[in-house]
Amino acid sequence: MYKRLTLSLVLMGLAAFALTAGAFAWFSDSGSAQVTITAGSPNLTFEVRSGCAGNWDGPWEFDEPADFDRWQNIVPGDETVDCYRINNVGDGDLTVFVKHSNFSGSRAFMNALGFRYEKRNSDGSYSPLCANSDSFAGANDHRFTNANGGRGCQIGEIPEGGSLIIRATGKFVDNNANQNSLRNAEFGFLSTITGYTG
Numbered sequence: 001m002y003k004r005l006t007l008s009l010v011l012m013g014l015a016a017f018a019l020t021a022g023a024f025a026w027f028s029d030s031g032s033a034q035v036t037i038t039a040g041s042p043n044l045t046f047e048v049r050s051g052c053a054g055n056w057d058g059p060w061e062f063d064e065p066a067d068f069d070r071w072q073n074i075v076p077g078d079e080t081v082d083c084y085r086i087n088n089v090g091d092g093d094l095t096v097f098v099k100h101s102n103f104s105g106s107r108a109f110m111n112a113l114g115f116r117y118e119k120r121n122s123d124g125s126y127s128p129l130c131a132n133s134d135s136f137a138g139a140n141d142h143r144f145t146n147a148n149g150g151r152g153c154q155i156g157e158i159p160e161g162g163s164l165i166i167r168a169t170g171k172f173v174d175n176n177a178n179q180n181s182l183r184n185a186e187f188g189f190l191s192t193i194t195g196y197t198g
Contacts (some may be wrong), residue, residue: 052167113187
């Protein structure tokens with residue numbers, strides 16, 4: 001009888017301990033908040049200064065079609081130049097490339113044309129891009145069509161809110177030979193400037 005009673009008291013003690021442990025569990029608290037994440041919106045605009053002189057025309061959005069058709073009735077030795085100001089008006093810094101594509105027309109005429117892109121420096125001078133300052137690259141040169149993973153020629157970085165001025169020059173090369181076969185020839189391509197965040 002005494003032994004059994006002792007065992008019962010022990011069991012009651014264990015039960016009391018279990019209740020005590022349950023009554024004093026770890027403190028906890030929780031709360032929640034709605035989280036909304038918004039992606040940035042990269043955006044470029046561009047302005048044009050024909051002949052790199054006079055006032056800037058624009059700005060235009062890059063998704064607005066632009067057809068610059070000034071270079072007509074050229075002859076060997078002719079050269080044209082235009083300046084473009086590219087503005088980063090969106091979110092985030094952008095690395096800008098120019099790419100040539102969608103070639104059409106006379107291939108012989110295309111091979112007689114050369115192009116050069118230069119970046120304007122803070123002191124007003126220009127640094128060559130894609131081709132050195134003494135030469136012109138063909139419209140379908142690999143630096144324009146498939147360089148940098150297919151993005152084309154890298155022409156610079158534009159911080160958010162910043163601008164970049166590019167001078168684009170085209171030349172109908174005079175090769176000191178009879179080029180009468182190119183009379184009335186036509187050639188066209190798409191020149192695309194794209195800004196990438198990475």
